[in-house]
Amino acid sequence: MLQHVRVGTRASALALTQTGHVVDALAALGDGDLTLETVHVRTEGDRLTGSLQSLGGTGVFVAALRDALLDGRCDVAVHSLKDLPTGDADGLTLGAVPPREDPADALCARDGLTLGLLPPGALVGTGSPRRAAQLRAARPDLVVVDIRGNVDTRLGRVAGSASGPGDLDAVVLARAGLARLGRLDAVTEAFGPDVMAPAPGQGALAVEVRAGLEPDEPLAQALRLLDHRPTRLAVLAERALLGRLEAGCAAPIGATGRLAHDGRTLFLDAVVVRPDGGASLRRGLTATLGGDSTTDARALGTRLAETLLDAGAADLAALGAVR
Numbered sequence: 001m002l003q004h005v006r007v008g009t010r011a012s013a014l015a016l017t018q019t020g021h022v023v024d025a026l027a028a029l030g031d032g033d034l035t036l037e038t039v040h041v042r043t044e045g046d047r048l049t050g051s052l053q054s055l056g057g058t059g060v061f062v063a064a065l066r067d068a069l070l071d072g073r074c075d076v077a078v079h080s081l082k083d084l085p086t087g088d089a090d091g092l093t094l095g096a097v098p099p100r101e102d103p104a105d106a107l108c109a110r111d112g113l114t115l116g117l118l119p120p121g122a123l124v125g126t127g128s129p130r131r132a133a134q135l136r137a138a139r140p141d142l143v144v145v146d147i148r149g150n151v152d153t154r155l156g157r158v159a160g161s162a163s164g165p166g167d168l169d170a171v172v173l174a175r176a177g178l179a180r181l182g183r184l185d186a187v188t189e190a191f192g193p194d195v196m197a198p199a200p201g202q203g204a205l206a207v208e209v210r211a212g213l214e215p216d217e218p219l220a221q222a223l224r225l226l227d228h229r230p231t232r233l234a235v236l237a238e239r240a241l242l243g244r245l246e247a248g249c250a251a252p253i254g255a256t257g258r259l260a261h262d263g264r265t266l267f268l269d270a271v272v273v274r275p276d277g278g279a280s281l282r283r284g285l286t287a288t289l290g291g292d293s294t295t296d297a298r299a300l301g302t303r304l305a306e307t308l309l310d311a312g313a314a315d316l317a318a319l320g321a322v323r
Contacts, residue, residue, distance in 0.1 A: 115195070
C-alpha cells in the first residue's frame with residue numbers, strides 16, 4: 001500500500017540538508033511504498049532575536065514542528081536531537097534516531113589558527129553557554145562573544161573568511177553541521193571531549209512522529225530500519241542525565257555516550273562547568289545492558305547525574321535538581 005508522508009522541517013540550510021538525508025533514507029528503506037513531501041515550518045527560534053539563553057534555550061526550535069505534527073500538517077518532524085527538551089511530548093514519540101555524525105565541536109579560526117595559537121584577547125564567537133564556559137576554562141584570556149545566525153552567517157564573521165572581512169578571530173560550531181553542509185574546510189581544530197565535551201545529543205537527529213503508528217504501516221517499517229541502536233542508546237543516556245539535572249539544553253553541561261562493540265556495554269562521561277570557566281567537574285560511569293536496554297541506558301544517565309550532584313555539580317551551574 002502506497003503511503004504519502006509529509007516531513008516537517010525548519011527552512012534553514014542546515015535543517016533542510018538534515019531533513020533531506022532523512023527523506024532520502026526513508027524513501028530507500030520504504031522499498032517503493034512511501035512518497036515523501038517536505039513541509040517548511042517557521043519556529044519561534046527563527047522569528048525572534050536575542051541569545052538562545054534569553055529565548056529559553058534551543059527548545060524554541062522545536063515547539064512549532066511539534067504543533068505541526070499534532071495538528072496533522074506533517075506526519076514526521078526532523079530535529080537536531082540536542083534541541084529536543086528532555087521531557088516527553090504528549091501524543092508524540094521518537095520514531096527513529098539515525099546514525100550519529102561525529103559529535104565534536106569545531107573551531108573555525110582565521111589564518112588556520114588552533115585554540116592554542118589564538119592570540120591573547122582574541123574574539124571567539126558562540127551562542128552556546130556550554131561552549132563559552134569550556135572556552136573560558138581552556139583559555140581564560142579569550143574574549144567570548146555571544147552570536148546567533150545560521151552557519152554561513154557565523155562563518156562570515158571570522159576575519160579573512162571567504163564570506164567577508166569579519167569581526168571575530170574564530171567561531172565554534174558543531175562539526176556535524178559543518179560535515180552535513182560540506183563545510184569541513186572551515187575547521188581549523190576539532191576538539192576532543194577533554195577540551196570541549198559536546199552537548200547531550202549533539203551530532204544526532206531525531207525523527208519524531210505521532211504516537212500510535214500501526215506497526216505494519218510502510219512508514220513504521222521504514223522508521224524501524226532507519227533507527228540506529230548504538231546512537232539511540234547513547235543519546236538516551238545523555239538526555240536522561242540532562243533531565244535528572246533539570247539543566248536544559250543551554251546549560252554548561254557536556255556529555256558523551258558510547259556503546260561498545262559488544263552491544264551490551266554503555267559508557268557515559270559528563271562534565272559540568274562553571275559559566276566563567278573557573279571550575280569544572282568530570283565524572284564517568286559504565287553500565288552493562290540487560291533485556292530492557294532503553295531503560296538501562298536511561299538509568300545510567302540518571303546515576304551519573306546523581307554522582308555529579310553528590311560531588312557538588314549544583315554549586316557550579318544553575319541546575320534545577322535538588323538533593
